[in-house]
Amino acid sequence: MRKCFRYTFCALSMFICVVVITFSYHVQFRHRKMRSQKLPIATDTITALDNRTFIISPYYEPRLGQSVRVIAIIHVSVKELYCIFHCSSNQNVFVRAEIDLHSDRFGFPYGTADLLCAEPFGCHYTYMSFSSTNSTKTIHELLFEVKNRPPPPISSNFTVCISTLYGNYNNILQMIQSIEMYKILGASRVTIYNTNCSQDVDKVLRHYIDEGTLEVVPWPIDHHLHTAKGWRYSKVPTAEVGYFGQTAALNDCLYRNMYKSKFVLLNDIDEIILPIKDWDWSSLMENLQNKYPDTSVFRIENHIFPNSVNISGFDLWSHVPGVNILHHSVREPINWKLFNGCKLIVNPRDVFQTSVHSALKQRGRWKNIGSDTVLTFHCTHKYRRDIPTEELIPDDVLRRHNMSLVPNVDKVIQRLFPQQ
Known part of the structure; x- marks a missing residue:
């Protein structure tokens, strides 16, 4: 009788323990579930x-x-x-x-x-x-x-990734001209990473967002780290990250558009990748892929068109702040002994890591493409100050598109910045 009672007591005790443990587990499980549901979702880019x-x-x-x-x-x-x-x-x-x-x-x-x-x-x-x-x-x-899960279908042929606008960026005219040229050449999407810009540039950005051309990604890197305008830490030893975290922005843009766009172009807002033999990017890439079928990264030569040298006399839109790229149709000869930063056209699904002037890790080959086929029109300050103006090379490659570019730019300017 005592044995039976002892066994019954032990069984009852074990049952109570199991119930208590199970109840405690479910209470804890439910608590974790509730806490998980209440966690906020990150909305900042950084x-x-x-x-x-x-x-x-x-x-x-x-x-x-x-x-x-x-x-x-x-x-x-x-x-x-x-x-x-x-x-x-x-x-x-x-x-x-x-x-x-x-x-x-x-x-x-x-x-x-x-x-x-x-x-x-x-x-x-x-x-x-x-x-x-x-x-x-x-x-x-x-x-x-977690983005790209599952990978979406490709919805565009060309996306341009631009980083970053900073220093209260206010080059309004060149921005409008560049975006309009991207559209003429075949871009269905432009992604810009914006640290800060002027109110007038913000007006331009909002116009292209409303149009459906532009995605603007806030990039408040300067709220988190001491940034540098330069590339070498030895030149700015007080900075923590180079050039406003540009490589992080470019890699984010690459993955953001990896399964949306057939090709991604990586360049700055003062640069336009311009085909020479072809009229637009579609025909350019069709020819390049036929010629180099195993290539996933195409490196395009950088050519400086100094914005300090105006030989055109083109005087439209003088009331709009910024560089008028149609003024500048001479370029510097390349000194092959100096670094010349290429810009990139890539198949994003074959690239794992990118830098500014080259991919760091990719499947497939990379190829330097000569300026007889395509070049990067880079309208900026004079790079080689030792070259006299008479030694600059006349090049009106951009003006081939004037019949489309001029009225397209004028339409935007008349809407956003009409003359009083």
């Missing part, structure tokens, strides 16, 4: 995880197995980071990130990095968060939506 790590955006990466690539800016001392996948089963799965700091940091203590995280098996997710350790106490209390 989000500080701490003072050494800044998250830009996570992107689905199907090319390396099922994984997520997170574009970030990190300090060179960062060696450990974790992706936390928020599964639909209400589980948070920690995955240690493989940190790939890009090779073109130019000596600055902060640089662009990829955080590569393998998808956890059986985890259906939309959002993730991040931590500097694998402790649940250190989870950054923001959710980031």
